[in-house]
Amino acid sequence: MTQGQGGLRRWSAARWGRVSRLRLTSLRLRLVVVFGAVALTAAVSASGIAYWLNREAVLTRTQGSVLRDFEQEMQNRAGSLPEHPSQDELQHTAGQMANSSQRFSVLLVAADGSGQTVYGNSGGLNGFSLEDVPESLRTAVNRQQDVGGGNRSPYHLYWQRVVDHGTPYLVAGTKVIGGGPTGYMRKSLEPEAKDLNSLAWSLGIATGLALVGAALLAQAAATTVLKPVHRLGVAARRLGEGRLDTRLRVSGTDELADLSRTFNRTAEALEKRVDDMAARDEASRRFVADMSHELRTPLTAITTVAEVLEEELDAESGSIDPMIEPAVRLVVSETRRLNNLVENLMEVTRFDAGTARLVLDDVDVADQITACIDARAWLDAVDLDAERGIHALLDPRRLDVILANLIGNALKHGGSPVRVSVSTADDSVVISVRDHGPGIPEDVLPHVFDRFYKASASRPRSEGSGLGLSIALENAHIHGGEITAVNSPEGGAVFTLRLPRGVSERTEHEGDDGGGREAGEQGVRAVPDKGDAT
Known part of the structure; x- marks a missing residue:
């Protein structure tokens, strides 16, 4: 037997096993089996009782006649x-x-x-x-x-x-x-035995017919009972798929009709509740988006003033009174935090509204990480272990946001040095960011990517808004990737970013095929979205 035939047989056996399990767990089959068992028990019991009564009657009658005749012949x-x-x-x-x-x-x-x-x-x-x-x-x-008494x-x-x-x-x-x-x-007694055997065969045939009739009756009853159940199952699946306008046609006054009415009332209440929640959620998103946009104009002016004040603080002339210098520095710091918060809120609003779009490009991952670290002056605090030449089809701006949040979070809460390593696995790019801090408490670990979540009990107050890791995760998801967080056995936290390499290899081949590198890249680049211009 060839390997293909063996695989086919194993597949057939597995499929037949699944079908058999489905059949054995079928409600229709169970109803038919129960009806058949009850009918068989009743028919066998009735046939047994009828056979026993007829047998005793036949044998007693024959026996009585023979014994009376014999006794009379003996006396005469x-x-x-x-x-x-x-x-x-x-x-x-x-x-x-x-x-x-x-x-x-x-x-x-x-x-x-x-x-x-x-x-x-x-x-x-x-x-x-x-x-x-x-x-x-x-x-x-x-x-x-002994003769006497009744004898x-x-x-x-x-x-x-x-x-x-x-x-x-x-x-x-x-x-x-x-x-x-x-x-x-x-x-x-052979004639009587033949008569009784004929009776037994007749009762057996009657039992078989009763069993067949019970099976047919069970099939009809199961069909009558299971049709509403099947419709209810289909409606429940549609409801689970989000089709909240699903309703059942109700007829009759039995328990199944009551169940259908209950399902309709539940679906109606669920639809109303979901519509209300969707309306409130939409209103909330619109409010956050409108508020963020409205804040940008005055925030721009405040940021400009804060930058001027910061320049005055750094100037050697000392034009700012030393008494108000701490207040000025606080205003500058909080203005920067407010600006970051507004930008993050606008980004979250795009993800919630589904308007976030990718602007894909063929990126050298090592160059992108180096640019991110260099732009934020983290070269002395970050150890990079990445080979050049690892390409992936990614959105450079969103990748920079992810890296900035992961590395910045590691520097802020874990301390330097932070080690960033890049590898490939299963047609994906794996970027690992490890710090050497105390790690993440086990009760905090499941919530590190939640919005506005801060582990205040285990970490000092930070300048972040609690949205950075959440935004990083959303940017990974929009790429089709994932971010995980674990504690290293050697100490410190490890954040692992896994992103698909996309079709960057196909792009390189297209670029080498006479058309040039630029033509290949243009063939896969997405159209920028106006909402992502910031």
């Missing part, structure tokens, strides 16, 4: 024999007794005049013999009872049903009251 014919009959007399009487209406075999046992035991049977030498009579029956027949005679008629070579027989025996031979009778 065997009772007329002398006390010590000969074998011929016994043989003749046994033949007469066997010719009764019931047609049973007869065996007579007596002692002749010399005291020897003689036998007479209705079938000659190969007929009914004493060995065909069970020992227990012979013992009971020859046992003499009128010393000997009684005893019977037993036996099976000989697969044929059922009724065997009975008694002694002639007042002295005489002992008589035994054997009657074949």
